[in-house]
Structure formats: structure tokens, C-alpha cells
Amino acid sequence: MGRKFVVGGNWKMNGDKKQILEILQNLKISTDTEVILGVPALYIEYVISNLPPNVQVAAQNCYKVPNGAFTGEISPAMIKDVGAKWVILGHSERRNIFNETDVLVAEKVAHALESGLKVIACIGEKLEEREAGKTEEVVFRQTKAIVEKIKPKDWSNVVLAYEPVWAIGTGKTATPAQAQEVHQALRKWLKETVSPEVAESTRIQYGGSVTGANAKELAAQPDIDGFLVGGASLKPEFAIIINAKQ
Numbered sequence: 001m002g003r004k005f006v007v008g009g010n011w012k013m014n015g016d017k018k019q020i021l022e023i024l025q026n027l028k029i030s031t032d033t034e035v036i037l038g039v040p041a042l043y044i045e046y047v048i049s050n051l052p053p054n055v056q057v058a059a060q061n062c063y064k065v066p067n068g069a070f071t072g073e074i075s076p077a078m079i080k081d082v083g084a085k086w087v088i089l090g091h092s093e094r095r096n097i098f099n100e101t102d103v104l105v106a107e108k109v110a111h112a113l114e115s116g117l118k119v120i121a122c123i124g125e126k127l128e129e130r131e132a133g134k135t136e137e138v139v140f141r142q143t144k145a146i147v148e149k150i151k152p153k154d155w156s157n158v159v160l161a162y163e164p165v166w167a168i169g170t171g172k173t174a175t176p177a178q179a180q181e182v183h184q185a186l187r188k189w190l191k192e193t194v195s196p197e198v199a200e201s202t203r204i205q206y207g208g209s210v211t212g213a214n215a216k217e218l219a220a221q222p223d224i225d226g227f228l229v230g231g232a233s234l235k236p237e238f239a240i241i242i243n244a245k246q
């Protein structure tokens with residue numbers, strides 16, 4: 001069975017009620033691509049109450065335990081309680097601005113899955129790591145931390161998002177060949193490290209300056225199973241990206 005194409009829109013810390021309503025009112029899904037909007041936690045319920053058909057909602061982060069004295073944090077239980085089914089974890093902005101380690105990201109992924117959320121788990125190398133020839137070493141290390149904390153069966157609720165940090169918000173997209181190379185290597189690594197079944201069925205999104213103009217060529221690569229879109233997910237061109245898979 002083929003892997004269902006899955007496109008996430010990561011709004012990051014953007015949007016207000018007026019803008020959110022405009023985005024949602026203009027979002028019409030006419031493909032069987034799975035669509036997930038990663039929205040600021042404060043607006044999850046507002047988004048859900050104005051959600052077009054066939055669109056799901058994700059939080060952009062959560063903590064690794066159900067509740068307790070963790071001021072400012074939210075838990076997977078809370079995300080589920082307000083109706084969202086997904087959470088984005090390990091985004092490079094969480095890793096690099098908020099100093100989240102591979103282990104913390106993996107603990108969060110494990111707890112979110114145990115709590116019944118589905119997870120978009122982000123990985124990706126920085127420019128200096130790519131230039132030093134360390135791309136695979138970095139993405140395998142980040143993924144290994146997750147492999148060590150979750151069960152093979154849990155992979156059915158995980159989407160991996162490969163997002164080279166140098167391509168995020170820079171307008172500098174990985175070429176389809178560059179992205180395919182890493183996705184293919186990740187799939188091979190998953191086959192050897194977890195199982196052939198997990199490697200075959202796990203969807204790997206590409207993220208980093210995806211636009212309406214480059215989405216189609218990226219989507220045509222055999223190991224690219226969707227996108228995680230930042231800036232363009234706030235614009236009308238998001239519809240073109242959702243429809244990029246032919």
C-alpha cells in the first residue's frame with residue numbers, strides 16, 4: 001500500500017483571530033492528501049470551531065509529562081482535551097532557540113504517543129553540519145534518540161519531517177535531488193535500525209521554503225511523502241502545495 005501524502009502547515013507564532021478566520025474560510029481541500037494545521041496552542045479551540053472539512057489540527061509543542069509544576073508548558077492530555085489530535089515536536093526552532101536536546105525531544109515524542117496524540121517529529125541539519133558532510137550523521141542521531149524511546153508499533157502514529165535548518169524561512173529550498181537523497185538514506189536507516197515495515201510505511205515530509213512554485217517537483221520524488229510548510233501555509237498558495245501530489 002502506498003504512503004498517503006501528508007501536508008502540514010506550521011503557522012509558528014503567527015496569526016490573530018481575524019487572519020485565522022480568513023485562512024480557514026479560504027481553505028478548501030479537494031484531494032485525499034492529509035492536511036494538518038499546526039496552530040498556536042491558544043487558538044486550537046478557535047481553529048477547531050471554524051475548521052473546514054478534512055483538515056486536522058496540531059499543537060506546535062508540548063511537555064513530556066501529563067501535568068504538574070511546569071509553568072508555561074502544556075501537555076498532550078490538554079491538547080487532546082481541547083480536540084487536537086496531533087503535535088509537532090522537535091522543530092529546529094525548538095531545538096536551536098529553546099535549546100531542546102535530542103533526548104528531550106524523544107521523551108516528548110514518547111509521552112505524546114503514549115497519550116494518544118499523533119506526532120510530526122522534526123529533524124534536520126544546520127548549514128555548517130551539511131558543509132562538513134555531516135547531514136546523515138545528524139539526522140540519524142536525532143532519529144535514533146526517538147527510536148530508543150518508542151516502540152516499533154508506535155511508528156504508525158509518527159510522521160518524520162526532514163527540515164534542513166538552512167532551508168527554513170530562507171527562501172533557499174533543498175533541491176528535489178538533495179531532499180530525495182536524505183529521505184532515501186533515512187528510509188534505508190529506518191529499515192536497518194527499526195524494521196523494513198516501519199521504513200516502508202513511515203511518511204517523511206520535507207520542510208524548508210516550500211512554495212507553490214517548487215512543491216510539485218519536490219512531491220514527485222519517490223521518498224518525499226509530504227511537506228511541512230511554514231511561511232507559505234499562511235498564504236493562499238498553501239492550496240497549491242496541498243495539491244502538489246499528482
Ligand SMILES: O=C[C@H](O)COP(=O)(O)O
Nearest residue numbers: 010168169208209230231
Ligand atoms: O515547519 C516549517 C518549517 O520551519 C519551514 O518553514 P518555511 O516554509 O517558512 O521555510
